[in-house]
Amino acid sequence: MKIIVCVKQVPDTTEIKIDPVTNTLIRAGVPSIVNPYDAYALETALRLKERYGAEVLVISMGPEQAKEALKECLAVGADRAWLISDRAFGGSDTLATSFVLSRAVAWLSKELGDVGLILCGKQAIDGDTAQVGPEMAEHLDLPQLTYASDAELSEDGVLVKRENDDGYDMIKTKLPAVVTVTKISGETRLPSIKGKMRASKAEIPVLTAQTLEIDVEKCGLKGSPTKVKKTFTPVRTKTGIKVEGKTAAEAAAGMAGFLDEKKLV
Amino acid sequence: MEQKQEYKNIWVFIETEEGKAKPVGFELLTPGRLLADKIGEKLVAVIPGYGVREAARQAAAYGADEVLFIEGEEYRNYRTDVYADCMTELVERHRPLVILMGATNNGRDLGPRLACRLKTGLTADCTALDIDSMTKNVEWTRPAFGGNLMATILCPEHRPQMGTVRPGVFKKPVPDEDGSAAEQKLIGESAGIKPERIRTEIVERIKEVVQSVNLEEAEIIVSGGRGIGKAENFSYIRELADVLGGAVGSSRACVDADWIPHAHQVGQTGKTVAPKLYIACGISGAIQHLAGMSGAETIVAINKDPDAPIFGVADYGIVGDLLEVIPELIREIKKVKEI
Numbered sequence: 001m002k003i004i005v006c007v008k009q010v011p012d013t014t015e016i017k018i019d020p021v022t023n024t025l026i027r028a029g030v031p032s033i034v035n036p037y038d039a040y041a042l043e044t045a046l047r048l049k050e051r052y053g054a055e056v057l058v059i060s061m062g063p064e065q066a067k068e069a070l071k072e073c074l075a076v077g078a079d080r081a082w083l084i085s086d087r088a089f090g091g092s093d094t095l096a097t098s099f100v101l102s103r104a105v106a107w108l109s110k111e112l113g114d115v116g117l118i119l120c121g122k123q124a125i126d127g128d129t130a131q132v133g134p135e136m137a138e139h140l141d142l143p144q145l146t147y148a149s150d151a152e153l154s155e156d157g158v159l160v161k162r163e164n165d166d167g168y169d170m171i172k173t174k175l176p177a178v179v180t181v182t183k184i185s186g187e188t189r190l191p192s193i194k195g196k197m198r199a200s201k202a203e204i205p206v207l208t209a210q211t212l213e214i215d216v217e218k219c220g221l222k223g224s225p226t227k228v229k230k231t232f233t234p235v236r237t238k239t240g241i242k243v244e245g246k247t248a249a250e251a252a253a254g255m256a257g258f259l260d261e262k263k264l265v
Numbered sequence: 266m267e268q269k270q271e272y273k274n275i276w277v278f279i280e281t282e283e284g285k286a287k288p289v290g291f292e293l294l295t296p297g298r299l300l301a302d303k304i305g306e307k308l309v310a311v312i313p314g315y316g317v318r319e320a321a322r323q324a325a326a327y328g329a330d331e332v333l334f335i336e337g338e339e340y341r342n343y344r345t346d347v348y349a350d351c352m353t354e355l356v357e358r359h360r361p362l363v364i365l366m367g368a369t370n371n372g373r374d375l376g377p378r379l380a381c382r383l384k385t386g387l388t389a390d391c392t393a394l395d396i397d398s399m400t401k402n403v404e405w406t407r408p409a410f411g412g413n414l415m416a417t418i419l420c421p422e423h424r425p426q427m428g429t430v431r432p433g434v435f436k437k438p439v440p441d442e443d444g445s446a447a448e449q450k451l452i453g454e455s456a457g458i459k460p461e462r463i464r465t466e467i468v469e470r471i472k473e474v475v476q477s478v479n480l481e482e483a484e485i486i487v488s489g490g491r492g493i494g495k496a497e498n499f500s501y502i503r504e505l506a507d508v509l510g511g512a513v514g515s516s517r518a519c520v521d522a523d524w525i526p527h528a529h530q531v532g533q534t535g536k537t538v539a540p541k542l543y544i545a546c547g548i549s550g551a552i553q554h555l556a557g558m559s560g561a562e563t564i565v566a567i568n569k570d571p572d573a574p575i576f577g578v579a580d581y582g583i584v585g586d587l588l589e590v591i592p593e594l595i596r597e598i599k600k601v602k603e604i
Contacts, residue, residue, distance in 0.1 A: 013411030014551060025413055095381060126410055128533060129389040131377035134345075138381035143464035144345055146374045159468065163527070164370050165287075167472040169342075173465040183520075183527065225386030225423040229404065231416045240564075240580040244571060248589035255565060255590075256597030258581045262563055264485070264542045265509065265601045 001116040001175075002055045003045045004108060005078065006101055006136070007038035009062050009069035010126040024233055034069045037121025041181040043188040044151055045119050046077045052153050054116075055079045059104050059207075061089060061097060067204045074199035075191035081202065082108070086209040088216045093224035094127075098135030100219050103212040105140060109176075116175040117158060122147055122182045130180070137178035145171055146180045272424035275301040276309050276361040278352070279324055280371055283341060284316030286323060288482065289367030289432035294327045296435055297365055300396045300403065306362065307331055313351050315341035318451070325447035326440040333359075333454045339463075342470070343371045346463045349378045351456040356383060361425045363396075363403055368429035380427050386420035388428040403428065412533050412556030431537040433481035434560070473528070480531065485511030485542045486561075488531055489519055490554075492547020492568060492587060496524035501591045502546060508595050508602075514538065514558075516548045532557035546587045550575030567591070 011030045019026050034042075045056045058073040060066045061084040070081035084104050092100065109115040118140075123130035130146075137144035148160035149168070159172040163182055191199070209216055217223060241258070243251045259265045277297045279290030294308065301308040310324035313335040321334040333355065339347050352375070356364070364379075366372045368390050380387035388405035392415075395404040405418045405428045420426040441447075480486060487509065489502040499513070506513045514536075515529040531538055533553035543561035548554060550566070550573055558564070559578055566579040567587045576582045583590055 011410070013413065013553070016410055016413045016552075025410065093386065094377065095384070095386065098377075098381065123534075125534075128409065128411070129377075129387075130373045131380070131387060131389060134374060134377035135381040138349075138378050144374070144378065145465065146345075147370050162370075166528075167470070169467050169471070170469040171465050171467050225384070225420050226388060227419050227421060229417045229419050231409075231414050234408070234412070234415050240576070240578075240582060242571075242576055242579070242582040242584065244584040246583075246585070248585055249593045251583040251585055252590050252593030252597050255581055255583055255594055256601055259542070259565070259598070260601045262542075264563060265598055 001052075002057055002112060002114050003048060003117045003119060004057045004059060004105055004115055005038070005042045005045045005073070006118065006120040006132070007042065007058055007060045007069055007073060008035045008121075008124045009033070009060060009066040010035045010124050013125050032065070032068065034072050035121050035124045037123060037125070037181060039121070039188050040184045041119040041121050042073055042076065042078060044148070044181050044184060045117070046189065048117070048151065048153060057081070057108060059084055059101070059108070061085070061100055061104070070204055071199040071202065072191070074202050075195040076189050077195060081204050082207050083204050084207045084212070088209045088214075088220050091221035091224065092219055093226045094129050094131040094135055095225055096219045096223035098132045099139055099223065100212070100214060101132065102136045102139035103214050104207055105136070107207065107212050118142070118176065118178045120178070120180050122180045133178055133180035140178070142176055142178050143173040144178045144180070145173060147182045148179050149182050149184055151179060269422075269424055272360045272362045274307045274309050274359075274361050276311050276364045276425070277329070278364060278366040278372070279310050279312045279320065280343070280367055280369060281312060281314035281317050281320055281340075282343070284314055284320065286312070286320040287367060287369060287432070288437065289369060289372075289430070291324065291327045291437045292432065292435045293365045293367060293430055294324070294329060295438050296394045296430070298328055298438065300363060300394060301330070303396050304398050304401055309333060309361065311352075311355060313337070313340045313348060321451050322444070322447045323440070325450040326442065328438045328441065329450065332451050334451060335454045335456055337455075337458070339458050342467055343374075344463060344465050344467065345374055345378055346465065347458055348375050349382060350458055350462055352379050353382055354456040355454060356425060362401060364425050364427045366427070366429045368431040372429055376427060376429050383425065385423040385425060385427060388418045388420070391428045391430050392434055394428070402426070408533070408556050412552045433537045433539050436539075473526070480512050480514055480529070480536045480538050483512035483538070484540050485509045486514045486531070486538055486540045487511050487544045487546065488514035488516065488548060488558075489525075489546050490516035490548030491518035492549070493519070494547075494588075496522070498588065499525060501588065505544065505546075505591055505595055508598050509542075511542070516551070516554050545575050545579070546591065548575055549573045550578065
């Protein structure tokens with residue numbers, strides 16, 4: 001069986017800072033990483049591969065630079081990788097992005113056969129929409145299981161542990177299926193030296209709109225129903241009381257007094 | 266889209282679990298009311314579920330002009346295919362202008378599935394909504410880049426316009442207790458769900474027995490961050506929360522370190538909360554965390570680092586060692602409460 005893992009290269013949002021003078025994002029120097037939830041999806045795929053045997057294929061839609069993210073995936077054990085890249089894809093919202101990815105999944109299924117599982121992170125940390133996985137499942141008319149924190153294969157399907165608001169469900173479905181992955185237990189693996197060497201030499205083929213026979217009206221800005229009207233930096237200014245250099249007892253007494261005054265105790 | 270003007274009314278999807286409505290559905294009736302009034306159209310609550318008549322009556326009491334309820338055993342527990350087929354049928358029948366949904370795990374599972382089937386736009390995790398009364402385009406405002414940036418999104422050419430909102434962002438409307446008036450607003454609907462279309466099966470449901478964490482409803486939250494040092498030190502946070510009758514929250518760092526379950530996490534990838542009082546202990550105040558709690562009425566912070574960004578949003582901050590300050594604070598609060 002083949003498992004396709006969809007990954008996105010994202011800026012490390014924990015490293016983004018706001019310029020205090022202009023109140024705008026400082027993007028320069030912010031490192032690009034594999035979206036952490038996609039790394040969990042990849043780890044899930046690699047664990048399934050170890051347990052049941054499978055070939056792990058990784059795809060990413062993005063600019064040429066996203067090949068770096070794909071190489072990181074190859075270095076930790078993915079078998080093959082493809083970049084999905086075309087000028088026509090620029091400006092795609094989630095509906096258009098999921099459409100392009102669904103065409104890539106369909107293309108790989110046709111070329112290679114036997115694609116059983118498509119794994120994605122539950123969401124990417126730059127957009128945080130959690131929409132691309134389910135939308136891709138709908139484009140492909142496949143069942144979806146979201147928020148999976150664990151997955152195992154059964155004779156004809158997949159069983160996942162799905163997080164919900166007050167616990168979790170064990171849910172199963174037949175393959176092929178789309179599964180989106182949340183934080184999983186245990187660590188994600190690190191690349192081996194051999195893996196890094198193999199990744200650095202790997203040629204990553206590029207799938208374009210033409211290869212995938214994609215109608216350009218359905219991707220990029222044209223294929224995106226949502227439009228960004230404006231962006232702005234949230235303003236957070238408050239002039240509160242800050243107590244420094246007091247003993248714990250003095251400071252605590254002051255805070256308790258403040259809370260009492262506000263009728264919060 | 267040619268018949269854009271055929272799409273009317275503001276829908277709020279109300280998620281139920283075993284017949285009981287999740288609070289976020291009612292919360293969405295607040296912004297839903299504002300949008301409906303601004304364009305002079307109806308606010309409609311849509312409730313598929315099993316044994317949902319009471320939930321439907323509640324939605325009417327919370328101010329929906331109409332409540333479409335869809336009753337059936339197949340809706341007892343959420344499954345994507347059942348709910349997506351049901352909502353698709355209802356949307357095609359009634360053509361709503363706008364659909365608001367709660368950004369729960371199920372809402373975020375259903376929303377994109379439905380939006381994709383309807384080939385329309387969906388804006389996730391909105392924190393503010395407005396509508397242009399001429400174009401009837403909703404202006405959906407949401408955080409991006411981990412809360413570092415806010416974006417206002419439009420879906421100008423496609424209908425319905427869809428968006429999700431996280432629990433705790435809006436407050437529930439004040440309910441109108443007139444029961445008979447509520448009853449008149451209820452409209453039973455049905456959808457033809459084909460069993461062969463249901464492709465997933467819930468094998469087992471496990472409720473976590475860890476104390477129920479209802480952060481979205483809590484009036485007081487005491488949260489611990491990386492600065493507490495180790496898992497055992499959450500006892501300080503718990504004790505302070507107990508004295509105040511509050512709930513225990515956490516930053517992402519502690520969840521990633523497995524010091525506390527994810528259900529306690531406040532922030533961009535956790536819960537959005539708006540309590541009366543938020544006490545941040547050992548939390549530096551990364552923008553991802555601030556995105557989840559800056560709606561609190563009063564914020565107090567205890568942190569060793571005088572430059573921690575949390576002090577920028579705090580009404581009262583103590584620069585100090587929380588392991589020393591918290592026990593003293595507990596003593597002082599007990600004094601105030603005379604216990």
